[in-house]
Amino acid sequence: MKKLLALLLVAVLLLGTLAGCAQTKPTAPSSEAPKTETPAEPKIVKIADLFAKDYTSLDPAKNSCGWWTSALGMSETLFRINDEYSVVPWLAKSAVADGKTWTIELRDDVTFSDGTKLDAERAVACLKRAPEVNENAVALKEATFEVKSPTVFTITTPKPLTTMTNELTSVYYSMVKLEEGADFEKGAIFTGPFVLSEFKPGVSTKCVKNEKYWAGEVKLSGVEGIYVADADTLSLAFQNGEVDAFIGPTTNDLKLFESATDKYTVVKTPASRLYYYYFNQTRMPDKDLRAAFNMAIDHDAIVKLLAGLASPTIGAYGPDTAYGKVEKKKYDPAAAKALIEGLGYELNAEGYYAKNGKELELDIAYYAARSIDKIVLLMQEQLKAVGIKAKLSVSENPDATYLTTKDYDIAMYCMIANPSADPYYFMNRVVGGGNYTAAGFESKEAKELLEKLYSETDTAKRAELAIQMQKIIIDEEAMGFIALLNKTTCMHNGVVNCNEKNPVSFYFLNAATDKVK
């Protein structure tokens, strides 16, 4: 029986050494030879996505499916956003506005992967169809189109739409060959450098090089997009070389990858995905309480927690943009406490504020993606320090749950605030009413400004309007802008040109993407 005890001890020790080994492993120099590609082998780059389950179809206009077709280099749009965040022509050659009418001229050398030419007729068909399929494509909902020549067409909107070219960068306006009997669930014909070879929804999408790509030679022989359910598995698969590149590592991954420059390249590009939260004003009518909440949250600490994945912001758009130059209240726990006490709350034995025996408890609704699960835990601690008890309620799909039902005190969200280099998109959502507007927030003034913003043509004035609207949001304590998530692309060394310097995350694989030694 003594033996048994001895064995127990040995096993515990063994487990201990295992822990020790694990600890030293990452710092030890890697002895194995780098993976080499024989020249005859086809060059394939595999990317992975955590949301690929949502890409149930290859119809670029449906839901967010266009993200996938764009990221895999299958679909392209008439205009695109370049690395400097400006809109530039892509499949189109030029666009000229005259009041309510835009005249768009297409390039004359664009062909679909089957050789069919992209002419004005086909382009107009795609633009007409998008609003029928996707409710986000509101901009062209009431537009009328006219084909002037095989390469020229016009779009006329009821009101002047100054941001037409920005709108046309959206993936749901991707150019796809529409014809009778086209089955988007199985495949579609696009103009991009890669052509579908196999589509397994929720598993993987395989593509081969488009031999007839209109913009020249495609370097890779194929690409594959894989769906991975969770971030940790994705990171492991990447480290094991099963995934060549992906966007959006966790803070942990970032630390690991950045310390192994001999293996990985990590590129961080400031982007416009905004972390923010809504207040439910119906449930939290006290403006001072909302203000106290805003002052209790240390946004800098959140940025630190996201260690390199996010950048600080003040307004909705980032401090570098013309329309992001606003001011918000600073982190000030003492002032937050004072405001709460001003509302008649007193600290109870557990260190939380209470009024008439009722504890001040706020329900924070969130979803566990893009590190939001970590952010809310930090916020919960920060609120506790001020004396506010926070209850965390997690949902899988925020759009269908708490944003719709308004069942929240505070609702966390993360949205690309600036998808087309213009403030209208986001302001329309957070001020215009609907699910993306804070529950109970109603500002006539902001709505009037939104009307003006819609048709204002002067860029400086547009910025000014957007700033005024953000001021209203901040003064009303309707929302809290936390931070901007960078676009972080992780690649194995040797994988190049993944649009990693572009702020938009649906630009990923392209004709120049290559796998070199």
Added chain:
Amino acid sequence: MKKTKKSVWLYIFLALALALILISLIAKEIAPNDPNATNVLRVGEAPSAKFPLGTDSLGRCVLSRVLAGAKTSIFSALVLVLITAVFGSVVGMLCGYYSGIADGIVMRIIDGIMAFPQMILAIAVAGVLGGGMLNAMIALGFASWTPYARLARSRVISIKREEFISAAGLSGCSDFEILTKYITHNIFSSLLTFATTQVGTVMLGFAGLSFLGLGVKLPQAEWGSMISEARGMLATAPWAVLYPALALVFTVMIFNYLGDALRDRLDVRLESEAKR
């Protein structure tokens, strides 16, 4: 000779189990830090004087969380085993003692519930109820009372016809007295042994549910969810995964050993009866 040796092991494991329970009781007092206090500047730190077992992905003290997790894991397991054991045994005893139609119906229900692998039903119930400590307990408890009922019933049936029971009946004892005084006394050791062997299983069940995100609600510390939360850190901060894992494995082993030692000591065989 053999019996005393067995007793020694029984007492050793009993002492270890009690020590674990004690630690979980005073976890709050001996934890060096607040288990939920985050520190963004000290994320994934290696073990140090301030954080003896390092910090996790939110800069929380791993040791304090392992201790707080001890309370969650051990207590939820013990409480659940206690509730299911008592409930199941009472149902089984009543069924065995009175038999009849009610017995038949209850036994068919038990058959039905036992037709599900326990953990599968727990995953489904917890998945539908949507996580949280209480829901996880309901999910695990939903099926785990049934073996006690079967065990108690079969034991009661086998001793019901013994002379001392009928003698007690003749001497004017009420059914309640017979059940509580004589029968309980006679089947207690089997039930206790079986319950002890179940503690480890229930603990692993909790950890499994928490790992799948169906157990405790964050930020509550629980070993399974700690492992799940830190699984991406195995390369950068292995302590955040390995210490809760060690705690879990060690604790489950202690309770399993205790169950086995108790069974050897009391010399009861119960696997087949509880399962069929």
Added chain:
Amino acid sequence: MLKYIGKRLLRLIPILLIITFVAFSLMYIAPGDPAQKKLISKGIVPTEEVLKATREEMGLDKPFVVRYAGWFLGFLQGDLGKSYANDRPVSKLLWEAMGKTSMVAASALILSLIISIPLGIWSAVRQNSVADYVLRFFTFLANAVPSFLLALLLIYFFCIHLKVLPVLAKNSVEGLILPTIALALPICGKFIKQVRAEVLEQLGSDYVVGAQARGVHSKIILIRDVLHNSMLSIITVVGFSVGALFAGSVVIESIFQWPGVGKLVMDAITSRDYPVIQGFVIYIAVIYVVINLATDLAYRVFDPRVTDS
């Protein structure tokens, strides 16, 4: 024997009723309005009119028992409803995924038998030797290590450190290796323990003692009698372990992205796809019941000592 089979089959009827009832009730024990949950799961914004239409479509205005009866009739015809997420028949989804799960489960079962039977016998024959203690410690360890932890350590060692096996199991043979090991080892713990106990009991029984007294070679006794007799109880344990295999596969498939029923149900749980959860529970229960019935009958066929009682 036939009478016994008939009796066992009759007993299946109430079991089937309870299984289906429990599975059907799952949707209604969840807090909230089932119609609203259905819409949310489908990604439809639940407005008042849509809600009303969905409630009628789901028959929520009818009493619970009526709904259950309708659903049960469908079940008898193999109809488990349609997935909220993609409108595909649940029975079809499960059938496809079950093939993948059986692959892992079967290979894990075979692996654990290959490991456990020789080791269990060895441990019993060498009772109280160092090897026996090592093995007994291992069985306790295996019983205490959750498969998810084992899976994480395996991935870390074989995929990240040695880089010899894939993390994303997909459909390849090499992808099957780690899930199989992670699933098999905890089960080995139970098997070895059972085999050892059974062989020990047989070794102490009269016929073995008698044979030894008659001078029969101990290896012959071991193989001819002990192993043969032990097999019976091992069959039953295999039957029970099917439950553990399926439960383990939920965790393992989620970690390795293996497209079996376990991953299917976890995806269904996160997206609140109730018909899939219900179908999964029924499917597993039916398989479990059938396998246990089969092992039970096998036990009776092979063991003359068991009488019809």
